[in-house]
Amino acid sequence: xxxxxxxxxxxxxxxxxxxxxxxxxxxxxxxxxxxxxxxxxxxxxxxxxxxxxxxxxxxxxxxxxxxxxxxxxxxxxxxxxxxxxxxxxxxxxxxxxxxxxxxxxxxxxxxxxxxxxxxxxxxxxxxxxxxxxxxxxxxxxxxxxxxxxxxxxxxxxxxxxxxxxxxxxxxxxxxxxxxxxxxxxxxxxxxxxxxxxxxxxxxxxxxxxxxxxxxxxxxxxxxxxxxxxxxxxxxxxxxxxxxxxxxxxxxxxxxxxxxxxxxxxxxxxxxxxxxxxxxxxxxxxxxxxxxxxxxxxxxxxxxxxxxxxxxxxxxxxxxxxxxxxxxxxxxxxxxxxxxxxxxxxxxxxxxxxxxxxxxxxxxxxxxxxxxxxxxxxxxxxxxxxxxxxxxxxxxxxxxxxxxxxxxxxxxxxxxxxxxxxxxxxxxxxxxxxxxxxxxxxxxxxxxxxxxxxxxxxxxxxxxxxxxxxxxxxxxxxx
Numbered sequence: 001x002x003x004x005x006x007x008x009x010x011x012x013x014x015x016x017x018x019x020x021x022x023x024x025x026x027x028x029x030x031x032x033x034x035x036x037x038x039x040x041x042x043x044x045x046x047x048x049x050x051x052x053x054x055x056x057x058x059x060x061x062x063x064x065x066x067x068x069x070x071x072x073x074x075x076x077x078x079x080x081x082x083x084x085x086x087x088x089x090x091x092x093x094x095x096x097x098x099x100x101x102x103x104x105x106x107x108x109x110x111x112x113x114x115x116x117x118x119x120x121x122x123x124x125x126x127x128x129x130x131x132x133x134x135x136x137x138x139x140x141x142x143x144x145x146x147x148x149x150x151x152x153x154x155x156x157x158x159x160x161x162x163x164x165x166x167x168x169x170x171x172x173x174x175x176x177x178x179x180x181x182x183x184x185x186x187x188x189x190x191x192x193x194x195x196x197x198x199x200x201x202x203x204x205x206x207x208x209x210x211x212x213x214x215x216x217x218x219x220x221x222x223x224x225x226x227x228x229x230x231x232x233x234x235x236x237x238x239x240x241x242x243x244x245x246x247x248x249x250x251x252x253x254x255x256x257x258x259x260x261x262x263x264x265x266x267x268x269x270x271x272x273x274x275x276x277x278x279x280x281x282x283x284x285x286x287x288x289x290x291x292x293x294x295x296x297x298x299x300x301x302x303x304x305x306x307x308x309x310x311x312x313x314x315x316x317x318x319x320x321x322x323x324x325x326x327x328x329x330x331x332x333x334x335x336x337x338x339x340x341x342x343x344x345x346x347x348x349x350x351x352x353x354x355x356x357x358x359x360x361x362x363x364x365x366x367x368x369x370x371x372x373x374x375x376x377x378x379x380x381x382x383x384x385x386x387x388x389x390x391x392x393x394x395x396x397x398x399x400x401x402x403x404x405x406x407x408x409x410x411x412x413x414x415x416x417x418x419x420x421x422x423x424x425x426x427x428x429x430x431x432x433x434x435x436x437x438x439x440x441x442x443x444x445x446x447x448x449x450x451x452x453x454x455x456x457x458x459x460x461x462x463x464x465x466x467x468x469x470x471x472x473x474x475x476x477x478x
Contacts, residue, residue: 034121035129036139038069044142045069049117050294051099051259054145062097062148067294068121070142077138081120081127084112098152099295103239103258104374107298110239110258114299147293149200150261151237151375156198156289157365158233158265158379159190161356163309165384168416185313188356188364190381193265194286198377200293207438208287210271220274227269227421228436232333232412232444234351235263235379236358237295244371250321250363256372257358259295262331262444263379266290269415269435291377292444304328304448309355318367325357329446331383333412337431338439344427346417349385349410351446385410 034046044050044067054065054072065072075094082091086109093101102113120127128135160166163180166189170179183189199205207228211220239258242248248256265285272284305324314320333347356364361378411417414435417425424432436442 032118033123034068035123035125036069036071036121042069043067044294046118046121048296048300049114049121050296050300051102051150052294053098053148053150054140055148056140056144056146064094064096064099064102065140065145066117067142071139072142072145073117073121074138074140077134078120078128082113082116084116086112087116097148098375099150099237099258100152100375103151103237104241106240107255110297110299114297147200147202149198149291150293150295151377153195153198153375153377154373155376156193156195156379157190157361157377158193158285158289158381159188159356159361160184160381161188161354161361162381162383162412163355164353164386164410165382165412165416168384168411172415172420185311185355186315187319188361190361190365190378191280193289193379195377197286198289198291201290203288203290205266205288205290208268208271208283210268210283211274212270213274214270225268225271226435229267229269229414230333230436230442230444231263231265231267231382232331232347232349232384233263233265233379233382234260234329234331234446235291235377236260236298238362238372238376238378239374241373241376242366242371245369246366246371247318247369248362248366248372250319250359251323253321253359253362254298254323254325256362257298259297260301261295261377262292262446263377264290264442264444265379265382267413267415289379301327301329301448306352308357309353311355315360319360319363321357321359321363325359326354327351327448329448331412332445334441334443334445335427335433335436336441336443337427337429337437338441340427340429340431342428343441343443345409346425346427346433347409347412349383349412351380351383353383353385353410354380382412384412384416 032046038045046068049066049068052065052067052072053062055062064075066075079091079094082088082094086105087093090105090109093105096102102109119125123129128138166184167179170181207224209222209224211222212226213220237258239256242256266288267281268284268287272281275282275284304327306326306328307324308326329351331347331349331351332345334343334345336343358378358380361380362372365378366372409417414425414433417423418434421434424434426432433440
């Protein structure tokens with residue numbers, strides 16, 4: 001059993017009583033027990049209940065489901081049970097092939113849906129538990145489903161919000177005295193990604209082709225990327241959008257954040273090095289971005305909020321919010337070569353290291369009046385942790401940020417782990433890597449940890465995929 005399966009945690013929805021139906025059980029953790037049996041280290045306990053879109057061989061139509069134990073609850077079958085004041089006349093949102101319409105309803109409707117789900121899945125409720133026929137139609141074994149993208153993702157923005165990652169990359173390419181650009185601590189740096197190439201976990205990714213300049217001062221050459229990298233990120237889906245010209249205030253941004261997924265924004269480092277001046281990455285990032293299939297809601301993560309990362313200087317007023325909107329989510333990355341019996345864990349980081357919060361990312365994105373839409377995705381950028389004193393990164397003070405001693409495997413990319421290709425990363429069995437090789441399987445995991453008396457639950461996000469070899473140059477794979 002892998003490390004993340006052993007982490008103990010407890011998820012609780014925290015909200016003001018006025019916003020929740022009276023039967024909500026999330027404020028009473030001692031009553032949170034489902035009639036669906038699962039072990040204490042289950043990935044999908046009743047405290048989690050992530051949303052996804054699935055199909056089966058028997059019914060190939062993509063539809064919305066919720067994971068509970070080793071089962072998926074088909075919401076098309078139980079939509080009639082969502083009969084509260086906000087969802088009673090909107091049950092059709094659960095008939096859709098994506099989550100967009102449900103996302104658009106907003107945070108109060110999400111809370112009502114969560115309360116209904118926890119009630120009907122509770123051991124104390126007979127709605128599903130006492131109806132064998134309904135159970136037979138509503139539950140599908142998790143092992144038998146095929147997962148799809150959870151939303152029609154209209155737009156995708158990738159940020160650069162980890163100060164440790166930004167500092168590491170800055171030291172590599174500009175030196176320690178200019179590690180952070182002058183604007184970095186004043187705004188969440190980001191760029192617009194390519195939504196059409198976002199794929200679900202398990203989708204093979206082909207090594208991209210492009211222009212590179214392997215020899216400094218010589219003309220570029222065309223060919224396959226040789227420095228392919230992963231980026232450990234966490235993204236979130238936008239719920240209700242905003243009208244063009246109407247910014248979303250940072251204090252209200254949480255009302256527009258539906259839930260979170262793991263993100264790997266694949267990066268062709270050698271292509272990026274040649275192309276990124278003056279407008280930033282283009283082909284180096286547009287060939288694939290992989291996300292985990294289950295969307296863990298902001299409501300489920302509420303119990304794991306931690307103080308926001310200290311910001312100095314103080315951000316401008318439109319970026320300020322008084323509430324903590326940072327989460328204690330342990331993150332890991334494994335690499336499993338095609339001939340390896342076991343994967344090697346090479347990264348251990350945490351979401352809490354992000355300098356800019358998701359609320360600040362959303363507020364900054366819309367401050368110009370840019371309109372976001374339900375199902376848009378915003379990603380954090382590579383999440384690296386604090387860094388230990390090593391031969392690559394000596395103890396130093398950079399831009400008033402003191403780099404604390406910690407393990408170097410908190411680096412969230414191969415670029416950092418290999419320190420721009422100058423170090424080998426050791427794997428189990430004696431093999432090494434500087435960057436991703438053909439056939440490698442990359443596994444991302446995220447887990448929150450919370451200990452409670454007589455209650456323990458495991459919740460984590462996960463995805464994995466294999467890198468396919470690039471075919472010979474043709475019009476099909478450029």
